[in-house]
Amino acid sequence: MRTHILYTGGTLGMVPTPDGLAPGADLTGWLDQLLSGTELAGTFETLSFEHLIDSANATPADWGRIVDNLWAHREEADSFVVLHGTDTLAYTSAALSYALTDFGKPVVVTGSQYSLGVVGTDAAPNVTGALRAVTSGRLHGVAVFFGHKLLRGNRVTKSSSWAYNGFDSPAAPQLARTGAPWQWIENDSTGCGWLDPRPYRRHDVLVVDLSPGLSAARLQAVLDPLPEAVILRAFGVGNVPSDEPGLVDVILDVISAGTPVVVASQCMQADVLLGHYQSSHALAEGGAISAHDMTLEALYAKLVFLLSQGLRGKELGRWVETDIAGEISM
Numbered sequence: 539m540r541t542h543i544l545y546t547g548g549t550l551g552m553v554p555t556p557d558g559l560a561p562g563a564d565l566t567g568w569l570d571q572l573l574s575g576t577e578l579a580g581t582f583e584t585l586s587f588e589h590l591i592d593s594a595n596a597t598p599a600d601w602g603r604i605v606d607n608l609w610a611h612r613e614e615a616d617s618f619v620v621l622h623g624t625d626t627l628a629y630t631s632a633a634l635s636y637a638l639t640d641f642g643k644p645v646v647v648t649g650s651q652y653s654l655g656v657v658g659t660d661a662a663p664n665v666t667g668a669l670r671a672v673t674s675g676r677l678h679g680v681a682v683f684f685g686h687k688l689l690r691g692n693r694v695t696k697s698s699s700w701a702y703n704g705f706d707s708p709a710a711p712q713l714a715r716t717g718a719p720w721q722w723i724e725n726d727s728t729g730c731g732w733l734d735p736r737p738y739r740r741h742d743v744l745v746v747d748l749s750p751g752l753s754a755a756r757l758q759a760v761l762d763p764l765p766e767a768v769i770l771r772a773f774g775v776g777n778v779p780s781d782e783p784g785l786v787d788v789i790l791d792v793i794s795a796g797t798p799v800v801v802a803s804q805c806m807q808a809d810v811l812l813g814h815y816q817s818s819h820a821l822a823e824g825g826a827i828s829a830h831d832m833t834l835e836a837l838y839a840k841l842v843f844l845l846s847q848g849l850r851g852k853e854l855g856r857w858v859e860t861d862i863a864g865e866i867s868m
């Protein structure tokens with residue numbers, strides 16, 4: 539069993555510099571030392587991107603670079619670990635899940651809150667946990683290992699900027715409970731897949747958070763010029779301030795102009811039910827799309843994925859609500 543480990547940047551391999559933390563640690567030396575004497579010694583190769591980034595700088599082009607790298611090394615390895623900054627790790631892991639449904643080998647994404655050189659760092663347990671998961675023979679698709687939890691890659695969200703237990707999967711169970719031994723949880727929802735996807739391109743997807751007192755004029759201004767798709771983060775099960783003069787009309791005009799509006803929830807755990815309350819009835823009637831229980835990260839990456847496939851309008855809306863890689867509960 540061989541594992542390809544790809545370092546893309548992020549705190550895990552950073553060192554202190556006069557300008558703050560920046561990539562520069564000897565990752566290969568550290569991994570060799572960490573795994574020497576274990577059953578995984580000598581079973582992996584590491585590769586670092588030439589241009590290492592803080593994941594706050596990641597764009598869909600970086601998602602594409604990771605996808606290309608994994609495909610380029612597919613024949614050399616049986617399993618794949620991607621080391622990534624935690625800030626946008628959940629976007630990347632969701633993006634990988636859509637682009638790699640026909641990859642056929644397991645991928646685990648991880649990172650850490652502390653760099654590998656810090657005493658008590660979480661880099662070591664996260665990387666060894668990721669390796670244990672990916673070489674287990676039990677894993678399919680793209681997962682995230684972090685803080686002793688193995689989670690589906692398109693169900694995670696960064697829930698803490700400091701806790702070792704920094705990621706949650708609010709709408710889907712863990713894939714395994716870690717311990718001695720690990721307890722695997724059967725979870726066969728893997729979606730319909732996507733054969734031979736086109737590469738990720740950057741697309742104009744706007745995320746709008748509603749807030750009490752938001753006026754129609756402000757919302758209209760944010761939406762001009764119209765983006766290619768809108769994620770409207772509403773309240774609860776998808777409710778909007780429908781008594782605010784003109785506000786719902788602004789949203790309906792966006793949909794009429796051909797820009798899909800996907801209504802998501804600001805709740806960490808939610809199932810969007812358009813029309814359940816009167817306050818979202820007009821949106822349901824007007825053709826807004828429901829995010830159901832997708833995380834913001836999974837939804838954003840999915841919209842960029844679908845737009846990159848050339849989908850628009852109603853067809854795009856249909857695919858948003860279709861399970862491609864286990865990202866949505868149907």
Ligand code: ASP
Pocket residue numbers: 547548549550591592593594622623624625626649650651
């Ligand atoms: N800013 C860092 C990054 O996302 C944070 C981390 O890795 O924890 O690259």
